[in-house]
Amino acid sequence: MTGIPKTYQRIVLAARPRGPVAPENFRLETLDVPELADGEVLIRNHYLSLDPYMRGRMSSAKSYASSQPLDQTMIGGTAGQVVASRNDYYRVGEFVGGMLGWADMGVSDGVLLRKLDTTRIPLSTYLGVVGMPGMAAWYGFNQILEAGAGDTVVVSAAAGAVGSVVGQLARLRGCRVVGIAGGPEKCEYVVKQLGFHACVDYKAGNLEADLAAATPDGVDAIFENVGGACLDASLARTNAFARVALCGLIAGFNGQEMPIKNSRLLLLNRVTLRGFIITEHMEFWQQGLQELAVLVANHQIKYRETVAEGLAAAPQAFMGLLQGHNFGKQLVKLI
Amino acid sequence: MTGIPKTYQRIVLAARPRGPVAPENFRLETLDVPELADGEVLIRNHYLSLDPYMRGRMSSAKSYASSQPLDQTMIGGTAGQVVASRNDYYRVGEFVGGMLGWADMGVSDGVLLRKLDTTRIPLSTYLGVVGMPGMAAWYGFNQILEAGAGDTVVVSAAAGAVGSVVGQLARLRGCRVVGIAGGPEKCEYVVKQLGFHACVDYKAGNLEADLAAATPDGVDAIFENVGGACLDASLARTNAFARVALCGLIAGFNGQEMPIKNSRLLLLNRVTLRGFIITEHMEFWQQGLQELAVLVANHQIKYRETVAEGLAAAPQAFMGLLQGHNFGKQLVKLI
Numbered sequence: 001m002t003g004i005p006k007t008y009q010r011i012v013l014a015a016r017p018r019g020p021v022a023p024e025n026f027r028l029e030t031l032d033v034p035e036l037a038d039g040e041v042l043i044r045n046h047y048l049s050l051d052p053y054m055r056g057r058m059s060s061a062k063s064y065a066s067s068q069p070l071d072q073t074m075i076g077g078t079a080g081q082v083v084a085s086r087n088d089y090y091r092v093g094e095f096v097g098g099m100l101g102w103a104d105m106g107v108s109d110g111v112l113l114r115k116l117d118t119t120r121i122p123l124s125t126y127l128g129v130v131g132m133p134g135m136a137a138w139y140g141f142n143q144i145l146e147a148g149a150g151d152t153v154v155v156s157a158a159a160g161a162v163g164s165v166v167g168q169l170a171r172l173r174g175c176r177v178v179g180i181a182g183g184p185e186k187c188e189y190v191v192k193q194l195g196f197h198a199c200v201d202y203k204a205g206n207l208e209a210d211l212a213a214a215t216p217d218g219v220d221a222i223f224e225n226v227g228g229a230c231l232d233a234s235l236a237r238t239n240a241f242a243r244v245a246l247c248g249l250i251a252g253f254n255g256q257e258m259p260i261k262n263s264r265l266l267l268l269n270r271v272t273l274r275g276f277i278i279t280e281h282m283e284f285w286q287q288g289l290q291e292l293a294v295l296v297a298n299h300q301i302k303y304r305e306t307v308a309e310g311l312a313a314a315p316q317a318f319m320g321l322l323q324g325h326n327f328g329k330q331l332v333k334l335i
Numbered sequence: 336m337t338g339i340p341k342t343y344q345r346i347v348l349a350a351r352p353r354g355p356v357a358p359e360n361f362r363l364e365t366l367d368v369p370e371l372a373d374g375e376v377l378i379r380n381h382y383l384s385l386d387p388y389m390r391g392r393m394s395s396a397k398s399y400a401s402s403q404p405l406d407q408t409m410i411g412g413t414a415g416q417v418v419a420s421r422n423d424y425y426r427v428g429e430f431v432g433g434m435l436g437w438a439d440m441g442v443s444d445g446v447l448l449r450k451l452d453t454t455r456i457p458l459s460t461y462l463g464v465v466g467m468p469g470m471a472a473w474y475g476f477n478q479i480l481e482a483g484a485g486d487t488v489v490v491s492a493a494a495g496a497v498g499s500v501v502g503q504l505a506r507l508r509g510c511r512v513v514g515i516a517g518g519p520e521k522c523e524y525v526v527k528q529l530g531f532h533a534c535v536d537y538k539a540g541n542l543e544a545d546l547a548a549a550t551p552d553g554v555d556a557i558f559e560n561v562g563g564a565c566l567d568a569s570l571a572r573t574n575a576f577a578r579v580a581l582c583g584l585i586a587g588f589n590g591q592e593m594p595i596k597n598s599r600l601l602l603l604n605r606v607t608l609r610g611f612i613i614t615e616h617m618e619f620w621q622q623g624l625q626e627l628a629v630l631v632a633n634h635q636i637k638y639r640e641t642v643a644e645g646l647a648a649a650p651q652a653f654m655g656l657l658q659g660h661n662f663g664k665q666l667v668k669l670i
Binding site for chain 2: 248
């Protein structure tokens with residue numbers, strides 16, 4: 001086990017946020033690398049995934065998942081390499097994904113790890129387009145929106161890790177795809193690189209009118225990552241029997257009021273809205289990830305990553321993610 | 336055709352409401368009874384149904400149905416008796432249901448009429464518990480809520496024509512049924528006569544806390560007729576994977592803002608919400624009405640009617656309905 005560091009770093013939740021997440025909510029710690037017990041694997045994490053769901057875990061409010069405990073390693077998905085193993089199934093040098101948290105190393109009994117094949121797609125994609133965000137897009141689009149050729153699909157946070165995949169899946173299906181994103185640079189990326197038919201810049205201050213202009217035939221399906229004014233603007237354009245996949249409400253992560261003002265349209269247009277948590281639909285993951293991996297390998301789905309360098313940069317990158325500073329999937333490169 | 340009046344009365348929409356519906360929105364007119372053409376039927380209406388959906392039709396705002404035209408007979412469901420016929424299928428004396436509007440007589444070509452069997456259940460029930468309101472309850476409960484034994488179901492406007500049926504269907508299914516209604520008299524009726532397990536009086540000013548006390552195991556299914564604070568209070572109690580059948584939003588019929596403040600819970604609790612319009616699901620009517628007729632004939636479903644006397648009383652009765660003054664199905668007796 002030469003070359004294995006004696007210590008590693010992790011970031012713990014130091015205090016729960018009051019309002020926006022702040023640097024003092026986190027604390028960087030250095031720990032000794034533990035000795036492996038029989039059956040355990042030591043992993044050097046190469047990438048940490050930063051995701052909006054983490055904001056919910058930082059609060060103590062009731063949620064679908066338990067709160068992140070104080071003074072414990074922040075929860076998070078990781079992709080890395082086995083550097084030591086006392087488990088027959090995992091060998092040194094193999095790439096694995098897991099939930100080892102905000103840390104540059106981790107120990108696992110192997111049960112919740114999975115081997116990652118990096119021969120056709122890069123390791124980092126298993127945290128994004130071929131990982132949890134990609135699956136959220138795949139499930140919401142295929143199992144909830146049920147959009148067909150010619151349908152108009154609106155996707156909020158269109159330049160993000162989830163939204164960018166939703167829009168490309170919809171385009172491949174033959175839908176008219178309209179994104180909502182923040183700023184002209186993201187909108188240009190969404191249209192020119194990802195192939196959306198249009199993208200509305202919500203920061204331009206004219207969301208309702210701009211979205212109306214971009215959806216001349218109304219809206220048949222909404223993939224919602226943001227909530228608040230975004231969702232209301234999309235609901236205002238719904239056609240009869242429109243579907244809403246409610247995947248995220250990032251507009252309200254700091255506890256802002258986020259009412260659905262257009263509730264009347266849910267009835268008038270006989271809308272079906274469904275909130276979902278992708279980790280509760282594991283029965284679809286094998287199929288979905290396989291489809292996504294092929295699409296990425298064939299360059300039919302493009303992706304973009306915003307990569308922060310080093311574990312110490314994670315808090316700032318996470319705060320940026322919550323404010324929409326990222327472009328595509330937000331990662332932290334750890335090695 | 337002896338005994339048939341030469342004239343009849345109708346009520347037309349005189350002006351669209353600005354804010355609450357007012358008497359001057361309506362005008363009572365007397366018209367000559369027309370001569371029947373070949374294939375036509377002349378019907379003496381015995382009952383006119385008053386329903387919340389009419390409020391939407393009175394506005395010119397976009398809706399799922401076309402607006403009620405000005406100076407035309409107000410739309411409405413009717414149950415009456417054939418008094419003259421030039422149609423081989425309909426004979427004088429037969430009872431028929433139709434959409435002849437706010438009028439004490441009407442002419443039909445027979446296409447949209449249906450014969451009503453009054454041997455086991457009264458004529459008026461075909462406008463309520465065995466009519467459109469009953470079907471809204473049946474469809475929303477069976478096709479959207481999918482509630483099973485032990486589930487907690489919340490029903491708003493629980494003493495109304497739709498809510499009273501929803502609650503009884505849920506009770507027969509073995510659910511725990513909690514109503515929301517306005518005032519102690521309605522709540523007592525809902526519990527003692529209709530067999531709900533509890534009923535919360537929203538007028539008592541303590542809706543959230545009272546509903547929480549009445550739903551110790553949370554809420555699995557919501558049949559929503561009201562919207563606004565009612566829906567928010569119910570959403571606040573949802574369990575994971577709760578369902579919401581959105582049937583009406585009577586709280587907002589005068590154009591009030593009616594935001595869903597608890598939008599966050601739609602995601603956190605992975606709620607499925609579906610708005611529906613019962614007239615779009617005719618494929619279920621034969622089955623549903625048959626089941627409801629049997630349940631009513633066997634006294635397994637009870638109902639109550641608020642009956643206004645005479646066509647001229649219809650506007651006042653309708654305004655009362657919108658303010659929740661009715662108890663069960665609001666009818667106008669025309670003969």
